[in-house]
Amino acid sequence: MSPSYIKTFDKEGNEITTVGLDRFGFDSRVPLDVLRSLYLRSHYIISNNDTKAIVNLSDKEAEAEHAKLSSGYTLFQPTSIYFPETASVSYSTLSRFPPVKLLPLSQRKRVLVTGGAGFVGSHLVDRLMLLGHEVTVLDNFFTGSKTTVSHWVGHPNFELVRHDVVEPFMIECDQIYHLACPASPPHYQVNAVKTIKTSFMGTLNMLGLAKRTKARFLTSSTSEIYGDPEVHPQHEDYWGHVNPIGPRACYDEGKRVAETLTYGFQRQDGVDVRVARIFNTYGPRMNPYDGRVVSNFIVQALKGEDMTVYGDGTQTRSFQYIHDLIDGLIALMGSDESRPVNIGNGDEFTIGEFAELVREIVEKVQAEDGIPHQKRVEIVHKPMPTDDPQKRRPDTTRAKQSLGWQPRWTARMGIEEMVRYYKAKLAEGDL
Ligand SMILES: O=c1ccn([C@@H]2O[C@H](COP(=O)(O)OP(=O)(O)O[C@H]3OC[C@@H](O)[C@H](O)[C@H]3O)[C@@H](O)[C@H]2O)c(=O)[nH]1
Numbered sequence: 001m002s003p004s005y006i007k008t009f010d011k012e013g014n015e016i017t018t019v020g021l022d023r024f025g026f027d028s029r030v031p032l033d034v035l036r037s038l039y040l041r042s043h044y045i046i047s048n049n050d051t052k053a054i055v056n057l058s059d060k061e062a063e064a065e066h067a068k069l070s071s072g073y074t075l076f077q078p079t080s081i082y083f084p085e086t087a088s089v090s091y092s093t094l095s096r097f098p099p100v101k102l103l104p105l106s107q108r109k110r111v112l113v114t115g116g117a118g119f120v121g122s123h124l125v126d127r128l129m130l131l132g133h134e135v136t137v138l139d140n141f142f143t144g145s146k147t148t149v150s151h152w153v154g155h156p157n158f159e160l161v162r163h164d165v166v167e168p169f170m171i172e173c174d175q176i177y178h179l180a181c182p183a184s185p186p187h188y189q190v191n192a193v194k195t196i197k198t199s200f201m202g203t204l205n206m207l208g209l210a211k212r213t214k215a216r217f218l219t220s221s222t223s224e225i226y227g228d229p230e231v232h233p234q235h236e237d238y239w240g241h242v243n244p245i246g247p248r249a250c251y252d253e254g255k256r257v258a259e260t261l262t263y264g265f266q267r268q269d270g271v272d273v274r275v276a277r278i279f280n281t282y283g284p285r286m287n288p289y290d291g292r293v294v295s296n297f298i299v300q301a302l303k304g305e306d307m308t309v310y311g312d313g314t315q316t317r318s319f320q321y322i323h324d325l326i327d328g329l330i331a332l333m334g335s336d337e338s339r340p341v342n343i344g345n346g347d348e349f350t351i352g353e354f355a356e357l358v359r360e361i362v363e364k365v366q367a368e369d370g371i372p373h374q375k376r377v378e379i380v381h382k383p384m385p386t387d388d389p390q391k392r393r394p395d396t397t398r399a400k401q402s403l404g405w406q407p408r409w410t411a412r413m414g415i416e417e418m419v420r421y422y423k424a425k426l427a428e429g430d431l
Pocket residue numbers: 183184185222223224278279280281291292293294296297308309310311315317351384385388389
Protein backbone atom coordinates (compact mmCIF):
# COMPACT_ATOMS: atom_id res chain seq x y z
CA MET A 1 0.00 0.00 0.00
CA SER A 2 1.39 3.43 -0.78
CA PRO A 3 1.70 6.24 1.76
CA SER A 4 -1.16 8.05 0.02
CA TYR A 5 -3.48 5.87 2.04
CA ILE A 6 -2.05 6.96 5.36
CA LYS A 7 -4.74 8.59 7.37
CA THR A 8 -4.20 9.73 10.91
CA PHE A 9 -6.98 9.51 13.45
CA ASP A 10 -7.15 10.91 16.97
CA LYS A 11 -8.22 9.02 20.09
CA GLU A 12 -11.91 9.61 19.25
CA GLY A 13 -11.47 8.28 15.71
CA ASN A 14 -11.62 11.71 14.01
CA GLU A 15 -9.13 12.32 11.23
CA ILE A 16 -6.27 14.66 12.16
CA THR A 17 -5.72 17.15 9.33
CA THR A 18 -4.40 20.08 11.34
CA VAL A 19 -2.25 20.46 14.43
CA GLY A 20 -2.30 23.40 16.83
CA LEU A 21 -5.06 25.00 18.86
CA ASP A 22 -7.18 28.11 18.82
CA ARG A 23 -6.55 29.45 22.33
CA PHE A 24 -6.11 32.70 24.24
CA GLY A 25 -6.99 34.81 21.19
CA PHE A 26 -4.31 33.12 19.12
CA ASP A 27 -4.97 30.55 16.41
CA SER A 28 -1.90 28.30 16.14
CA ARG A 29 -3.39 25.74 13.77
CA VAL A 30 -1.46 24.65 10.66
CA PRO A 31 -2.24 21.84 8.18
CA LEU A 32 -0.56 18.54 9.04
CA ASP A 33 0.36 18.14 5.36
CA VAL A 34 2.49 21.28 5.47
CA LEU A 35 4.41 20.05 8.48
CA ARG A 36 4.91 16.62 6.96
CA SER A 37 6.29 18.22 3.83
CA LEU A 38 9.06 19.65 6.05
CA TYR A 39 10.22 16.39 7.61
CA LEU A 40 9.35 13.80 4.97
CA ARG A 41 11.38 14.85 1.97
CA SER A 42 10.43 13.68 -1.51
CA HIS A 43 13.00 10.95 -1.94
CA TYR A 44 12.09 9.68 1.49
CA ILE A 45 8.71 8.63 0.19
CA ILE A 46 9.14 5.11 -0.98
CA SER A 47 6.91 2.26 -1.92
CA ASN A 48 9.30 -0.69 -1.84
CA ASN A 49 12.67 -1.67 -0.47
CA ASP A 50 14.59 -1.44 -3.72
CA THR A 51 16.87 1.55 -3.20
CA LYS A 52 17.77 1.77 -6.88
CA ALA A 53 14.12 1.93 -7.86
CA ILE A 54 13.54 4.76 -5.41
CA VAL A 55 16.44 6.90 -6.38
CA ASN A 56 15.79 6.34 -10.05
CA LEU A 57 12.41 8.02 -9.83
CA SER A 58 12.32 11.04 -12.10
CA ASP A 59 11.76 14.38 -10.38
CA LYS A 60 8.15 14.33 -11.55
CA GLU A 61 7.55 10.81 -10.23
CA ALA A 62 9.21 11.63 -6.94
CA GLU A 63 7.03 14.72 -6.62
CA ALA A 64 3.94 12.68 -7.37
CA GLU A 65 4.89 10.18 -4.66
CA HIS A 66 5.49 12.97 -2.23
CA ALA A 67 2.30 14.78 -3.15
CA LYS A 68 0.32 11.80 -1.92
CA LEU A 69 1.50 12.57 1.57
CA SER A 70 1.70 16.34 1.53
CA SER A 71 -0.67 17.38 -1.20
CA GLY A 72 -0.01 20.78 -2.68
CA TYR A 73 3.27 21.43 -0.89
CA THR A 74 5.79 19.73 -3.15
CA LEU A 75 6.77 23.09 -4.60
CA PHE A 76 8.48 23.94 -1.35
CA GLN A 77 10.64 20.85 -1.09
CA PRO A 78 14.41 20.84 -1.26
CA THR A 79 15.52 18.19 -3.75
CA SER A 80 18.16 15.97 -2.21
CA ILE A 81 19.39 13.33 -4.59
CA TYR A 82 21.02 10.16 -3.29
CA PHE A 83 23.61 8.38 -5.43
CA PRO A 84 23.86 4.78 -4.20
CA GLU A 85 26.97 3.94 -6.28
CA THR A 86 29.05 6.52 -4.43
CA ALA A 87 26.90 6.70 -1.27
CA SER A 88 26.72 10.48 -1.62
CA VAL A 89 23.92 13.03 -1.43
CA SER A 90 23.47 16.21 -3.42
CA TYR A 91 21.50 18.83 -1.49
CA SER A 92 19.75 21.78 -3.07
CA THR A 93 18.33 24.78 -1.24
CA LEU A 94 14.63 25.48 -1.41
CA SER A 95 13.44 27.15 -4.55
CA ARG A 96 10.64 28.71 -2.48
CA PHE A 97 9.90 28.73 1.21
CA PRO A 98 6.54 27.43 2.39
CA PRO A 99 4.08 30.32 2.77
CA VAL A 100 4.09 31.80 6.27
CA LYS A 101 1.25 33.83 7.78
CA LEU A 102 1.57 37.55 7.25
CA LEU A 103 0.97 38.75 10.79
CA PRO A 104 0.42 42.41 11.58
CA LEU A 105 3.43 43.84 13.45
CA SER A 106 1.37 44.06 16.64
CA GLN A 107 0.94 40.26 16.63
CA ARG A 108 4.32 39.26 15.23
CA LYS A 109 6.62 38.11 18.03
CA ARG A 110 10.41 38.04 18.04
CA VAL A 111 10.97 34.56 19.41
CA LEU A 112 14.25 33.11 20.65
CA VAL A 113 14.42 29.29 20.69
CA THR A 114 17.46 27.89 22.50
CA GLY A 115 18.18 24.34 21.35
CA GLY A 116 16.13 25.21 18.25
CA ALA A 117 18.05 22.76 16.05
CA GLY A 118 17.24 19.84 18.34
CA PHE A 119 14.40 17.35 17.97
CA VAL A 120 11.77 19.32 19.91
CA GLY A 121 13.19 22.72 18.97
CA SER A 122 13.06 22.13 15.22
CA HIS A 123 9.37 21.16 15.33
CA LEU A 124 8.61 24.26 17.40
CA VAL A 125 10.54 26.38 14.89
CA ASP A 126 8.48 24.97 12.00
CA ARG A 127 5.28 25.97 13.77
CA LEU A 128 6.42 29.43 14.82
CA MET A 129 7.71 30.14 11.31
CA LEU A 130 4.51 28.97 9.60
CA LEU A 131 2.52 31.09 12.04
CA GLY A 132 4.40 34.18 10.89
CA HIS A 133 6.77 34.97 13.77
CA GLU A 134 10.41 36.05 13.63
CA VAL A 135 12.50 33.20 14.96
CA THR A 136 16.11 33.12 16.15
CA VAL A 137 17.58 29.69 16.85
CA LEU A 138 20.50 29.33 19.25
CA ASP A 139 22.23 25.97 19.19
CA ASN A 140 25.72 24.61 19.85
CA PHE A 141 24.95 21.52 17.70
CA PHE A 142 26.11 19.15 20.43
CA THR A 143 23.03 16.96 19.92
CA GLY A 144 21.12 19.21 17.49
CA SER A 145 21.82 19.30 13.78
CA LYS A 146 21.70 22.05 11.16
CA THR A 147 19.76 19.77 8.83
CA THR A 148 16.69 19.94 11.09
CA VAL A 149 16.16 23.64 10.33
CA SER A 150 18.14 24.09 7.11
CA HIS A 151 14.87 24.43 5.18
CA TRP A 152 14.40 27.88 6.81
CA VAL A 153 17.93 29.22 6.29
CA GLY A 154 17.71 32.36 4.15
CA HIS A 155 14.12 33.17 5.09
CA PRO A 156 13.83 36.81 6.19
CA ASN A 157 12.01 35.81 9.40
CA PHE A 158 14.67 33.26 10.40
CA GLU A 159 18.14 33.38 11.93
CA LEU A 160 20.40 30.50 12.98
CA VAL A 161 23.16 31.24 15.49
CA ARG A 162 25.80 28.79 16.70
CA HIS A 163 26.09 29.60 20.37
CA ASP A 164 26.40 27.73 23.64
CA VAL A 165 23.92 28.95 26.26
CA VAL A 166 26.48 28.61 29.04
CA GLU A 167 27.83 31.90 27.63
CA PRO A 168 25.63 35.03 27.82
CA PHE A 169 23.77 36.06 24.66
CA MET A 170 22.12 39.40 23.95
CA ILE A 171 19.20 39.97 21.59
CA GLU A 172 15.95 41.89 21.58
CA CYS A 173 13.03 39.46 21.83
CA ASP A 174 9.46 39.09 23.10
CA GLN A 175 9.44 35.39 23.95
CA ILE A 176 12.10 32.85 24.90
CA TYR A 177 11.57 29.11 24.60
CA HIS A 178 14.52 27.70 26.53
CA LEU A 179 15.00 24.13 25.29
CA ALA A 180 18.80 23.80 25.14
CA CYS A 181 20.09 20.68 26.94
CA PRO A 182 20.87 17.10 25.88
CA ALA A 183 17.79 15.00 26.80
CA SER A 184 18.73 11.38 26.17
CA PRO A 185 20.17 9.55 29.21
CA PRO A 186 23.32 8.26 27.39
CA HIS A 187 23.95 11.75 25.96
CA TYR A 188 23.39 13.72 29.13
CA GLN A 189 25.50 11.27 31.16
CA VAL A 190 28.49 11.30 28.81
CA ASN A 191 29.56 14.70 30.14
CA ALA A 192 27.64 15.11 33.39
CA VAL A 193 29.40 18.32 34.41
CA LYS A 194 28.55 19.95 31.09
CA THR A 195 24.91 18.85 31.44
CA ILE A 196 24.48 20.44 34.85
CA LYS A 197 26.39 23.51 33.69
CA THR A 198 24.02 23.83 30.71
CA SER A 199 20.96 23.50 32.94
CA PHE A 200 22.21 25.94 35.54
CA MET A 201 24.25 28.53 33.65
CA GLY A 202 22.21 28.29 30.46
CA THR A 203 18.99 28.94 32.35
CA LEU A 204 20.62 31.70 34.41
CA ASN A 205 21.80 33.45 31.23
CA MET A 206 18.44 33.15 29.50
CA LEU A 207 16.55 34.35 32.57
CA GLY A 208 18.90 37.34 32.72
CA LEU A 209 18.04 38.07 29.11
CA ALA A 210 14.31 37.73 29.86
CA LYS A 211 14.68 40.13 32.78
CA ARG A 212 16.43 42.75 30.64
CA THR A 213 14.13 42.46 27.60
CA LYS A 214 10.92 41.76 29.59
CA ALA A 215 10.42 38.74 27.33
CA ARG A 216 8.11 35.96 28.47
CA PHE A 217 10.29 32.98 29.40
CA LEU A 218 9.28 29.33 28.98
CA THR A 219 11.64 26.69 30.30
CA SER A 220 11.56 23.03 29.27
CA SER A 221 11.57 21.02 32.45
CA THR A 222 11.00 17.29 32.54
CA SER A 223 9.19 14.37 34.12
CA GLU A 224 12.65 13.39 35.42
CA ILE A 225 12.31 16.00 38.17
CA TYR A 226 9.91 13.49 39.80
CA GLY A 227 12.76 10.92 39.86
CA ASP A 228 11.67 7.35 40.65
CA PRO A 229 8.20 8.44 41.79
CA GLU A 230 6.32 7.19 44.85
CA VAL A 231 3.15 8.91 43.60
CA HIS A 232 1.41 7.62 40.49
CA PRO A 233 0.40 9.23 38.19
CA GLN A 234 2.60 12.27 38.80
CA HIS A 235 0.82 15.58 39.41
CA GLU A 236 2.58 18.92 39.56
CA ASP A 237 2.35 19.26 43.35
CA TYR A 238 4.41 16.11 43.91
CA TRP A 239 7.97 17.07 44.96
CA GLY A 240 9.66 14.01 43.55
CA HIS A 241 12.08 11.29 44.62
CA VAL A 242 15.48 11.97 43.09
CA ASN A 243 18.88 10.47 43.90
CA PRO A 244 21.06 13.61 44.08
CA ILE A 245 24.34 11.75 43.52
CA GLY A 246 23.37 9.10 40.97
CA PRO A 247 24.29 9.07 37.25
CA ARG A 248 20.98 10.72 36.28
CA ALA A 249 21.38 13.54 38.81
CA CYS A 250 23.18 15.85 36.37
CA TYR A 251 19.92 16.04 34.40
CA ASP A 252 17.28 15.57 37.14
CA GLU A 253 18.92 17.95 39.58
CA GLY A 254 19.98 20.28 36.77
CA LYS A 255 16.37 20.66 35.67
CA ARG A 256 15.20 21.00 39.28
CA VAL A 257 17.64 23.85 39.89
CA ALA A 258 16.55 25.38 36.55
CA GLU A 259 12.99 25.46 37.90
CA THR A 260 14.24 26.96 41.18
CA LEU A 261 16.09 29.69 39.28
CA THR A 262 13.04 30.36 37.13
CA TYR A 263 10.78 30.95 40.13
CA GLY A 264 13.57 32.92 41.84
CA PHE A 265 13.58 35.39 38.92
CA GLN A 266 9.79 35.48 38.98
CA ARG A 267 9.62 36.38 42.69
CA GLN A 268 12.62 38.64 42.81
CA ASP A 269 12.50 40.39 39.45
CA GLY A 270 8.95 39.88 38.20
CA VAL A 271 10.04 37.85 35.16
CA ASP A 272 7.01 36.44 33.34
CA VAL A 273 7.68 32.68 33.45
CA ARG A 274 6.19 29.44 32.15
CA VAL A 275 7.39 25.95 33.13
CA ALA A 276 6.59 22.89 30.98
CA ARG A 277 7.34 19.51 32.54
CA ILE A 278 7.76 17.41 29.43
CA PHE A 279 7.15 13.65 29.62
CA ASN A 280 8.69 11.10 27.21
CA THR A 281 8.27 12.43 23.67
CA TYR A 282 9.10 10.88 20.30
CA GLY A 283 8.78 11.65 16.61
CA PRO A 284 10.56 12.26 13.30
CA ARG A 285 13.96 14.03 13.50
CA MET A 286 14.93 12.17 16.65
CA ASN A 287 18.51 11.20 16.10
CA PRO A 288 18.42 7.45 15.27
CA TYR A 289 21.37 6.94 17.62
CA ASP A 290 19.87 9.11 20.34
CA GLY A 291 19.73 6.08 22.64
CA ARG A 292 16.20 6.61 23.95
CA VAL A 293 13.79 3.75 23.77
CA VAL A 294 11.48 4.72 20.89
CA SER A 295 14.24 5.45 18.39
CA ASN A 296 16.24 2.41 19.56
CA PHE A 297 13.30 0.03 19.14
CA ILE A 298 12.20 1.31 15.72
CA VAL A 299 15.72 1.37 14.27
CA GLN A 300 16.50 -2.11 15.66
CA ALA A 301 13.26 -3.58 14.28
CA LEU A 302 13.75 -1.96 10.86
CA LYS A 303 17.31 -3.24 10.61
CA GLY A 304 16.26 -6.73 11.68
CA GLU A 305 18.37 -6.52 14.85
CA ASP A 306 17.43 -7.70 18.34
CA MET A 307 15.29 -5.21 20.26
CA THR A 308 16.95 -4.39 23.59
CA VAL A 309 14.66 -4.25 26.61
CA TYR A 310 16.52 -3.07 29.72
CA GLY A 311 15.74 -5.07 32.84
CA ASP A 312 12.68 -7.32 32.88
CA GLY A 313 10.63 -4.77 30.91
CA THR A 314 8.03 -4.21 33.64
CA GLN A 315 9.02 -0.55 34.12
CA THR A 316 6.47 1.80 32.54
CA ARG A 317 6.53 4.94 30.43
CA SER A 318 3.82 7.05 28.76
CA PHE A 319 4.76 8.29 25.31
CA GLN A 320 3.57 11.46 23.60
CA TYR A 321 3.90 12.39 19.96
CA ILE A 322 5.89 15.50 19.09
CA HIS A 323 2.95 17.43 17.57
CA ASP A 324 0.97 17.16 20.81
CA LEU A 325 3.94 18.50 22.76
CA ILE A 326 4.34 21.51 20.45
CA ASP A 327 0.61 22.27 20.75
CA GLY A 328 1.06 22.23 24.53
CA LEU A 329 4.17 24.43 24.54
CA ILE A 330 2.58 27.09 22.33
CA ALA A 331 -0.64 27.03 24.37
CA LEU A 332 1.34 27.36 27.61
CA MET A 333 3.34 30.30 26.28
CA GLY A 334 0.08 32.03 25.30
CA SER A 335 -1.69 31.27 28.58
CA ASP A 336 -1.71 32.97 31.99
CA GLU A 337 -0.58 29.78 33.76
CA SER A 338 2.73 30.43 35.50
CA ARG A 339 2.73 27.28 37.66
CA PRO A 340 4.52 24.17 36.30
CA VAL A 341 2.39 22.20 33.82
CA ASN A 342 2.85 18.53 32.89
CA ILE A 343 2.77 18.01 29.13
CA GLY A 344 2.52 14.33 28.32
CA ASN A 345 0.31 11.50 27.17
CA GLY A 346 -1.43 9.36 29.81
CA ASP A 347 -1.33 6.12 27.79
CA GLU A 348 1.04 4.00 29.86
CA PHE A 349 2.92 0.93 28.61
CA THR A 350 5.36 -1.46 30.19
CA ILE A 351 8.55 -1.36 28.15
CA GLY A 352 8.04 -5.05 27.35
CA GLU A 353 4.57 -4.34 25.89
CA PHE A 354 5.91 -1.34 24.07
CA ALA A 355 8.62 -3.41 22.34
CA GLU A 356 5.91 -5.75 21.04
CA LEU A 357 3.79 -2.84 19.81
CA VAL A 358 6.72 -1.30 17.92
CA ARG A 359 7.62 -4.67 16.37
CA GLU A 360 4.03 -5.17 15.22
CA ILE A 361 3.83 -1.67 13.66
CA VAL A 362 7.16 -2.06 11.87
CA GLU A 363 5.94 -5.40 10.43
CA LYS A 364 2.65 -3.77 9.34
CA VAL A 365 4.39 -0.91 7.53
CA GLN A 366 6.82 -3.31 5.88
CA ALA A 367 3.95 -5.53 4.73
CA GLU A 368 2.04 -2.54 3.32
CA ASP A 369 5.11 -1.47 1.39
CA GLY A 370 5.51 -4.94 -0.08
CA ILE A 371 8.64 -5.88 1.86
CA PRO A 372 8.76 -9.68 2.06
CA HIS A 373 8.47 -11.02 5.58
CA GLN A 374 11.83 -11.94 6.98
CA LYS A 375 12.62 -13.57 10.30
CA ARG A 376 10.78 -11.92 13.19
CA VAL A 377 13.19 -9.79 15.25
CA GLU A 378 13.87 -11.04 18.77
CA ILE A 379 13.23 -9.10 21.95
CA VAL A 380 16.26 -9.54 24.22
CA HIS A 381 17.00 -8.29 27.73
CA LYS A 382 19.95 -6.13 28.81
CA PRO A 383 20.92 -4.89 32.29
CA MET A 384 18.75 -2.20 33.82
CA PRO A 385 20.47 1.22 34.00
CA THR A 386 21.10 2.61 37.51
CA ASP A 387 18.22 4.64 39.00
CA ASP A 388 15.94 3.95 36.01
CA PRO A 389 12.45 5.10 37.16
CA GLN A 390 10.08 2.14 37.66
CA LYS A 391 6.92 3.92 36.51
CA ARG A 392 5.91 7.16 34.89
CA ARG A 393 2.60 8.63 33.78
CA PRO A 394 1.55 12.27 33.77
CA ASP A 395 -1.50 13.64 35.50
CA THR A 396 -2.52 16.24 32.92
CA THR A 397 -5.53 17.70 34.75
CA ARG A 398 -3.83 21.10 35.05
CA ALA A 399 -3.00 21.24 31.32
CA LYS A 400 -6.62 20.43 30.53
CA GLN A 401 -8.02 23.03 32.92
CA SER A 402 -5.54 25.85 32.31
CA LEU A 403 -4.69 25.35 28.63
CA GLY A 404 -7.62 23.37 27.27
CA TRP A 405 -4.96 20.97 26.04
CA GLN A 406 -5.08 17.19 25.85
CA PRO A 407 -2.97 14.87 23.67
CA ARG A 408 -4.68 13.74 20.45
CA TRP A 409 -2.20 11.27 18.93
CA THR A 410 -2.34 7.59 19.82
CA ALA A 411 0.94 5.71 20.20
CA ARG A 412 -0.03 3.59 17.21
CA MET A 413 -0.49 6.60 14.91
CA GLY A 414 2.66 8.36 16.08
CA ILE A 415 4.87 5.30 15.89
CA GLU A 416 3.60 4.47 12.42
CA GLU A 417 4.61 7.90 11.13
CA MET A 418 7.99 7.65 12.82
CA VAL A 419 8.57 4.19 11.32
CA ARG A 420 7.96 5.63 7.85
CA TYR A 421 10.42 8.43 8.55
CA TYR A 422 13.21 6.05 9.65
CA LYS A 423 12.39 3.52 6.97
CA ALA A 424 12.95 6.18 4.35
CA LYS A 425 16.22 7.26 5.98
CA LEU A 426 17.33 3.64 6.00
CA ALA A 427 16.52 3.27 2.31
CA GLU A 428 18.50 6.42 1.61
CA GLY A 429 21.50 4.96 3.40
CA ASP A 430 21.23 7.52 6.18
CA LEU A 431 20.98 5.06 9.09
O1 LIG B 1 17.05 0.43 24.14
C1 LIG B 1 16.44 0.76 25.17
C2 LIG B 1 16.41 2.08 25.68
C3 LIG B 1 15.69 2.33 26.84
N1 LIG B 1 15.03 1.34 27.48
C4 LIG B 1 14.21 1.60 28.69
O2 LIG B 1 13.08 2.33 28.27
C5 LIG B 1 12.69 3.26 29.28
C6 LIG B 1 12.68 4.65 28.69
O3 LIG B 1 14.01 5.04 28.46
P1 LIG B 1 14.42 6.37 27.67
O4 LIG B 1 15.91 6.40 27.62
O5 LIG B 1 13.70 6.46 26.39
O6 LIG B 1 13.86 7.57 28.56
P2 LIG B 1 13.77 7.80 30.14
O7 LIG B 1 12.34 7.74 30.48
O8 LIG B 1 14.68 6.92 30.90
O9 LIG B 1 14.34 9.27 30.27
C7 LIG B 1 13.72 10.32 29.56
O10 LIG B 1 12.79 10.90 30.41
C8 LIG B 1 12.09 12.03 29.97
C9 LIG B 1 12.91 13.06 29.24
O11 LIG B 1 13.08 14.25 29.98
C10 LIG B 1 14.20 12.61 28.70
O12 LIG B 1 14.03 12.56 27.32
C11 LIG B 1 14.77 11.32 29.15
O13 LIG B 1 15.64 11.59 30.19
C12 LIG B 1 13.69 3.06 30.42
O14 LIG B 1 13.14 2.21 31.37
C13 LIG B 1 14.90 2.42 29.75
O15 LIG B 1 15.63 1.61 30.63
C14 LIG B 1 15.04 0.05 26.98
O16 LIG B 1 14.43 -0.88 27.56
N2 LIG B 1 15.76 -0.20 25.86
